[in-house]
Amino acid sequence: DSGVTQTPKHLITATGQRVTLRCSPRSGDLSVYWYQQSLDQGLQFLIQYYNGEERAKGNILERFSAQQFPDLHSELNLSSLELGDSALYFCASSPSVNEQFFGPGTRLTVL
Amino acid sequence: LAKTTQPISMDSYEGQEVNITCSHNNIATNDYITWYQQFPSQGPRFIIQGYKTKVTNEVASLFIPADRKSSTLSLPRVSLSDTAVYYCLVGEPDQTGANNLFFGTGTRLTVIP
Numbered sequence: 001d002s003g004v005t006q007t008p009k010h011l012i013t014a015t016g017q018r019v020t021l022r023c024s025p026r027s028g029d030l031s032v033y034w035y036q037q038s039l040d041q042g043l044q045f046l047i048q049y050y051n052g053e054e055r056a057k058g059n060i061l062e063r064f065s066a067q068q069f070p071d072l073h074s075e076l077n078l079s080s081l082e083l084g085d086s087a088l089y090f091c092a093s094s095p096s097v098n099e100q101f102f103g104p105g106t107r108l109t110v111l
Numbered sequence: 112l113a114k115t116t117q118p119i120s121m122d123s124y125e126g127q128e129v130n131i132t133c134s135h136n137n138i139a140t141n142d143y144i145t146w147y148q149q150f151p152s153q154g155p156r157f158i159i160q161g162y163k164t165k166v167t168n169e170v171a172s173l174f175i176p177a178d179r180k181s182s183t184l185s186l187p188r189v190s191l192s193d194t195a196v197y198y199c200l201v202g203e204p205d206q207t208g209a210n211n212l213f214f215g216t217g218t219r220l221t222v223i224p
Contacts, residue, residue: 102154
């Protein structure tokens with residue numbers, strides 16, 4: 001158990017819909033990262049937040065957005081969902097530059 | 112343009128040393144190299160991180176040549192429980208503003224009894 005929690009564990013929805021994925025980082029970690037893992041694209045970095053502020057963006061689509069709240073939990077919002085958005089979405093938190101602790105992931109299925 | 116590439120798969124017998132290489136020709140000056148292990152349906156788990164030369168911890172060693180365009184994860188005396196997918200991650204995991212982080216394509220290691 002990494003100490004990072006993600007909800008829900010599974011999510012099934014239809015094309016065109018909007019969903020919100022939630023992440024609670026380890027106690028004390030100020031940085032939160034979001035990643036997408038799909039069979040054809042592998043693990044891709046989406047976005048990083050540090051203490052409530054966006055710090056870095058990776059391959060995040062404009063249909064996707066994220067935020068980090070004052071209690072440091074983070075949400076990833078995915079809208080106008082397409083079949084290709086089906087993937088595992090991981091959140092990670094970090095106490096330092098050395099390592100990231102990954103949550104168990106949310107498996108999103110878009111039908 | 113892919114920033115990191117790895118062999119797709121490797122097989123090894125129990126007790127052998129395994130070396131997995133990651134190529135990162137476009138590595139930036141401030142980039143670190145980090146290796147993660149991932150089991151099915153789980154999030155990646157940190158193994159080791161380095162910037163240059165050699166780093167060793169209780170589970171692995173990481174070798175980085177002077178030009179830093181590749182790195183090699185070395186797992187000593189693997190066991191069946193080391194069967195997993197191994198990823199290299201190149202980027203600057205700086206809390207004040209990470210550079211874009213690039214995971215490698217992953218290497219599926221199968222340890223054979």
